[in-house]
Amino acid sequence: MSTMTIRSQIPTETSPAVAAPSAVPAQSTAAPDPEPAPGSQEEEHDLEHQGQGQGKDRHDDHDRDTPKFPHPKLRLEIRDLNHPGTIKFLGAVNASTLLSDAVKNVQRLLYRSAADKHTTCPPTRSVTVILRDMGGVAYTTGSDLDSDHKEIHFSLSYIASHIPSTPPSRLPAELTGILTHELVHCYQWDAHGTAPGGLIEGIADWVRLNCDLRPPHWKRGEIKIDDPWDKGYQHTAYFLQYLEERFGEGTVRRINEGLRSTWEYEAKGFWVRLLGKEVEELWGEYCGSVRGDDGKGTA
Ligand SMILES: [Zn+2]
Structure with a gap:
């Protein structure tokens, strides 16, 4: 996966919709009576569910001991502060919380928890989002030197030209959705x-x-x-x-x-x-x- 470059071709949306939050916890949509797959293993319970009712101190100890996903170094690089796409982007979202929350969502949905013995989260060490004037929508690539360092290139032209057709209330969800998609490619x-x-x-x-x-x-x-x-x-x-x-x-x-x-x-x-x-x-x-x-x- 290290050197692949994946380009998104996200269709232009045509219909307005109700606002959605910029980054929200995923909701389980599993069917109530799933058909077990051959070879599937019952997954271990979250460690968070253990030790219930044993008092706050014990719970705090447990939180400290629970393995956590490594959090990558997150960077934002803006190559043109005066670009209309930059103004739209910075006016709509808090990039720090957007990227941090999106990484956690991707890790949770693809790897469940750091303690899960059935999944292996890749050692992504950094993700740099680069806002620049380019064609297309966005793409993700590994850095030339080390594929554990990822770059997400996001088109300011797309944000400037496409986003005006998006209702302002939907802007955070649209930007977060595109960046969440690209972050999956990092993981x-x-x-x-x-x-x-x-x-x-x-x-x-x-x-x-x-x-x-x-x-x-x-x-x-x-x-x-x-x-x-x-x-x-x-x-x-x-x-x-x-x-x-x-x-x-x-x-x-x-x-x-x-x-x-x-x-x-x-x-x-x-x-x-x-x-x-x-x-x-x-x-x-x-x-x-x-x-x-x-x-x-x-x-
Ligand atoms: Zn993609």
Whole structure:
């Protein structure tokens, strides 16, 4: 995953929506009666739930001893303070809390807790967000010297030209959503660069979806008859959410962890080993479930 450069092609939203907070804790959307996946292991309980009722001092001791995810050095580099995009950005969000909270959301959704024995958070040491005048929306890359240092390049032109169509009340959520998507690329595994790009982008938007940062134009079940499962972005994100609800909370974490331990992605073996079926079959069942929604398929 170290040297990949992932470019986002986030569609321009067209409809206004109600304001959303800039960074909010993700909400679990797991189905009440999930189908257990072959080989799935019951995950250990949060250490936070242990020692209940043992008094405040004991709880404080416990907090001190609970492993925590390493927090990366976060940097913001603004290459043009007078750019209209810069003024929009700085006027809308507190970059310090936005990035810090977004990192915690990504770590929690992809790795659950630092004590989780079934996941392995990569050793990302720093993330530098660079606001600059460029084409496109945003992309993430490893630094030339050390891939544990990530750079997120975010287009001031995009912020300046696109954001005016976004209601001011939605601006923080839009900026936070894009940066959360890019932060996933700083923390996800990709089978040493061999995972399908659509899966990588789908996981990034799945995290955004579960942070309640869904743009108004996203619609569950907007699938054309020949769409592949790895079309990417929100299309694959909603498929992953379906798998999460069907096979149980933690399914996407298992997929991500599978991409860590897989040296070279091979579709059949990867999905059958994780979920007991080939991905095309699962996709067909998802499409069937969406059609069964009878037009109610918005999430
Ligand atoms: Zn991306």
